[in-house]
Amino acid sequence: MGNEPDEMLMLRVGTGDHEACHALVDRHLGRIVxxxxxxxxxxxxxxxxxxxxxxxLWVQAQRWRPRGARLTTWLHRIALNLxxxxxxxxxxxxxxxxxxxxxxxxxxxxxxxxxxxxxxVGKAVDELPDSQxxxxxxxxxxxxxxxxAAEMMGISVEALESLLARGRRTLKSRLxxxxxxxxxxx
Amino acid sequence: MKHSPPPYGNxxxxxxxxxxxxxxxxxxxxxxxxWPAEERVAALALxxxxxxxxxxxxxxxxxxxxxxLVPVVHPSAELARRLLAAAPTEKTQAxxxxxxxxxxxxxxxxxxxxxxxxxxxxxxxxxxxxxPSLAVAASLAVVLWGVHTLLxxxxxLPPEVIANLGVYNTPTDVLLQWPGVDTLKTMPSVGCLDxxxxxxxxxxxxxxxxxxxxRERHYV
Numbered sequence: 001m002g003n004e005p006d007e008m009l010m011l012r013v014g015t016g017d018h019e020a021c022h023a024l025v026d027r028h029l030g031r032i033v034x035x036x037x038x039x040x041x042x043x044x045x046x047x048x049x050x051x052x053x054x055x056x057l058w059v060q061a062q063r064w065r066p067r068g069a070r071l072t073t074w075l076h077r078i079a080l081n082l083x084x085x086x087x088x089x090x091x092x093x094x095x096x097x098x099x100x101x102x103x104x105x106x107x108x109x110x111x112x113x114x115x116x117x118x119x120x121v122g123k124a125v126d127e128l129p130d131s132q133x134x135x136x137x138x139x140x141x142x143x144x145x146x147x148x149a150a151e152m153m154g155i156s157v158e159a160l161e162s163l164l165a166r167g168r169r170t171l172k173s174r175l176x177x178x179x180x181x182x183x184x185x186x
Numbered sequence: 187m188k189h190s191p192p193p194y195g196n197x198x199x200x201x202x203x204x205x206x207x208x209x210x211x212x213x214x215x216x217x218x219x220x221w222p223a224e225e226r227v228a229a230l231a232l233x234x235x236x237x238x239x240x241x242x243x244x245x246x247x248x249x250x251x252x253x254x255l256v257p258v259v260h261p262s263a264e265l266a267r268r269l270l271a272a273a274p275t276e277k278t279q280a281x282x283x284x285x286x287x288x289x290x291x292x293x294x295x296x297x298x299x300x301x302x303x304x305x306x307x308x309x310x311x312x313x314x315x316x317x318p319s320l321a322v323a324a325s326l327a328v329v330l331w332g333v334h335t336l337l338x339x340x341x342x343l344p345p346e347v348i349a350n351l352g353v354y355n356t357p358t359d360v361l362l363q364w365p366g367v368d369t370l371k372t373m374p375s376v377g378c379l380d381x382x383x384x385x386x387x388x389x390x391x392x393x394x395x396x397x398x399x400x401r402e403r404h405y406v
Contacts, residue, residue, distance in 0.1 A: 016275045025266055033259055161213040168213070169212070
């Protein structure tokens with residue numbers, strides 16, 4: 001079942017095949033949670049989004065037709081719409097600007113440099129404008145085709161490439177302060 | 187072997203320039219698997235022959251290495267358990283027509299909800315608008331079932347019972363002409379009829395008969 005195409009698994013899910021449901025969860029749940037988490041920057045909300053995506057998948061299984069789109073694209077599309085809803089709601093009810101909580105152990109040597117750098121990179125990605133962060137998440141982290149990502153975002157491939165390039169340029173600029181040696185252009 | 191035409195037809199993108207390669211690296215990074223499929227072969231060919239192209243690629247790869255440090259969030263085991271518990275089963279899918287009706291009522295449409303691409307506004311599932319109608323329909327069904335079950339049906343008596351209910355020997359027109367009640371015979375006996383106890387003796391004359399009885403005998 002490991003190599004069985006998504007389309008075949010979906011047909012089996014439509015008949016109530018529990019093994020097929022298990023296979024789809026194993027194959028896609030991690031990606032959807034990771035995607036939503038990168039877009040939203042919140043693990044709890046990301047799991048809520050992933051849950052809603054899969055519940056819709058179960059409901060639609062009997063009537064699901066490929067229609068030329070890959071299942072993974074369909075899942076990402078639903079997840080993206082839910083994430084955009086979350087982001088819109090968060091903008092409507094902005095939280096007060098809260099300072100970053102102070103690191104309880106700012107000088108602790110137990111923090112490895114890589115962990116610190118990982119946190120810094122994650123923070124830099126989180127702080128990108130929504131459109132740039134979504135574009136990079138879809139294309140770079142999720143590995144979707146540029147045409148799929150562009151169609152999902154309702155923009156042209158050229159506009160997508162522009163968003164991607166601006167996003168990477170911004171990340172490079174922000175990370176230069178913490179990883180100039182790794183970027184090699186100090 | 188027959189060669190199939192390229193998927194991009196005559197508009198084959200050119201990746202033979204360093205400028206276009208730089209655009210690809212800026213947008214997609216250094217991993218060729220992330221590049222557009224139709225430009226990948228030409229870009230790799232340029233990389234194989236150009237030192238400058240490889241320098242561009244290496245610079246993009248350094249940023250990729252940083253981006254790959256972003257921690258990956260893994261789903262909790264509880265989430266996977268909940269999803270599998272809610273997954274369709276053979277039993278639920280066997281009730282396909284009813285499920286489909288409920289789904290249509292619940293989501294208000296038959297196609298993939300919220301799965302269409304986002305163009306500004308997006309139609310949301312119409313749950314709140316549909317649910318009251320579902321409740322009303324269910325209540326109506328319960329009432330109809332109760333009425334059908336509790337009230338006796340006109341056709342409940344079997345034919346043999348109906349046949350033994352009795353036979354009318356008196357034509358209906360006679361019953362309509364006369365009261366049809368013999369007051370002497372139908373009058374209930376009240377009080378004391380025992381003469382030994384001093385009760386008056388009641389004598390019924392055989393000649394006294396009701397007119398209705400006479401007519402009944404005539405027609406029987």
